[in-house]
Amino acid sequence: MMLRMRTRLVLVLLLLSLGLISAQQQALMDYLERRLQAIEDRISLWHEQTSRYASELREVKQQMVTQLEALEKNKEGLRVDLDGLGGRVGRVEREMDYLETQKEAQPCVDVDDKLVEQQVTVAMERNKLKYAKLSGCTDMLSGVKGMKVLKRLGDSKGVWTKDLGTHTHTHTQGKVYVFNGTADDTLYQFGSTRDFTSSEGTALATPLKLPARWSGTGHALYRGHAYFMEEGAGLRLMKVSLADGSLVKSSLLPLPELVSPYPLTPDTAVDLAVDEEGLWAIYSTQQDPRHLALAKMDADTLALTQMWTTPCPRENAEAAFLVCGTVYVVYNSRLPGRSRVQCVYDVGEMGAADEAPLTYFPRRQGSHASLKYSPQERLLYAWDQGYQILYKLTMRSKLEV
Structure with missing residues (x-):
């Protein structure tokens, strides 16, 4: 149970x-x-x-x-x-x-009474001792017809040119010489303009060792010689043979204490120039630092044979060159800006050639470190921010003015 x-x-x-x-x-x-x-x-x-x-x-x-x-x-x-x-x-x-x-050229006149008095005094002295032309050249600049950029070589400042006293007729003939920079002792020689433009740098150039270092960009070539101011030697001018680089002559220029003639190229103490009349020196003194001065030189003895104080202002000047005894001063008020010839002074006349037109250069983004005139070619050899440029000039006779 x-x-x-x-x-x-x-x-x-x-x-x-x-x-x-x-x-x-x-x-x-x-x-x-x-x-x-x-x-x-x-x-x-x-x-x-x-x-x-x-x-x-x-x-x-x-x-x-x-x-x-x-x-x-x-x-x-x-x-x-x-x-x-x-x-x-x-x-x-x-x-x-x-x-x-x-536009007509702006007259380079300073309204200061002392300057007017000084210009009158200079004109009177010049009238007593008139400049005697050697070549009989009566050409004056009427304009810049065109430009050609050939190459870019070296530093932003320098000089390239030919022996401007030799008889070459086209810019493809004759040897080309290059001063690279504002201080060195080697001059580069190219056999022709074609060698210069076709070479990489200075590959086709023959280096020419100079007996001293140059200073600035005011050098000139004339009748087989190079003329330049020696670096660190005050106002010592050197004349060197282009054949072998040997020293032919040197001389201390009998000038008062100088200031650079070009505020935009302050390394240049004296700018040497060549035209149909021969060798010239463009400079500015501390006695009158507001204006440019001009001297005719004896290319053989390096003596200053005649001197002028021009009415061309030094302010904003970047370069200058001469044609038939007339100096053309190039200005550039803005850097980089537009270069223009704004002051013209003819040593064979009583005053500035104020009939000359205000001439503008083709537009470039910089300023000219040097401008070297070739009388035979009617060309300007220019160095602009490391570029080597040729300017073709047009002329007219002064007798037509």
């Missing part, structure tokens, strides 16, 4: 346990179904939002494409307008350059 009761009790307990397990499983299944439903709802919402975002993105993309097409059309229109504007600016600049060349 007891055994049956125990068996029934075990069965009851087993059935109760199975019932509890089933209830727990049902609760778990209900919970899982609710979670799955929530996930499905979120996935559905995500799909809905993704579709909406994709649609909006397509609309934005279409708007961007439309705007880019409009911008491209505007860009093309602006480019056409800018091209037209550039052409108009170019025409205006050419017209301004033409008008500038038509």
Whole structure:
């Protein structure tokens, strides 16, 4: 009896346990179904939002494409307008350059009473001792016809030129000489202008060792000799043979204490120049630092044979050159700016040649460290920020003025 009761009790307990397990499983299944439903709802919402975002993105993309097409059309229109504007600016600049060349030269006159008195005194003295021309040349500068950049060689300052006293007729003939920098003792000699332009640097040049170092950029070549101021030797002028570099003669120039004639090229104490009349020296003294002075030189003895105080102001002067006994001073008020001949002084007349036109050089981004005139070629050899340039000059007769 007891055994049956125990068996029934075990069965009851087993059935109760199975019932509890089933209830727990049902609760778990209900919970899982609710979670799955929530996930499905979120996935559905995500799909809905993704579709909406994709649609909006397509609309934005279409708007961007439309705007880019409009911008491209505007860009093309602006480019056409800018091209037209550039052409108009170019025409205006050419017209301004033409008008500038038509202006009469501004007279280089200082209104200071002392300067006027000094100029009158100089004119009277010059009238007593008139300059006697050697060549009979009556040409004067009427303009700069054109320019040609041949090469870029060396430092920003220097001198390149030919033996300006020899009889060469075109710029392709004759030897070319290069003074690179403002202080050195080696002169480079090229066999021709073609050798100069075709060589890499000084590869085709023959170096010529000089007996002393030069100073500045005021050197000149004349009749087989190089003339330059010796570095650190005050006013000692050197004359050296171009054949072998030997010293032919040296002399201390009998001049008062000097200041550089060109504020834009302060390394140059004396600028030596050559024209149809021979060798000249351009300088400025501390006694009159506001104006340029000029001296005619004897190329053989290095003596100063005649001297003039010009009315040309020293301020903003960058270089000068002579043609037929007339000095043309080149100015540049803004660095880099526009170089122009603004003061002209003829030693064979009573005063400055104020009939000469105000002459502008073709536009360059810099200033001239040196300008050397070739009488036979009617060319200017210029050094501008390391570029070697040729300027072709046009002339007219002084007798036509």
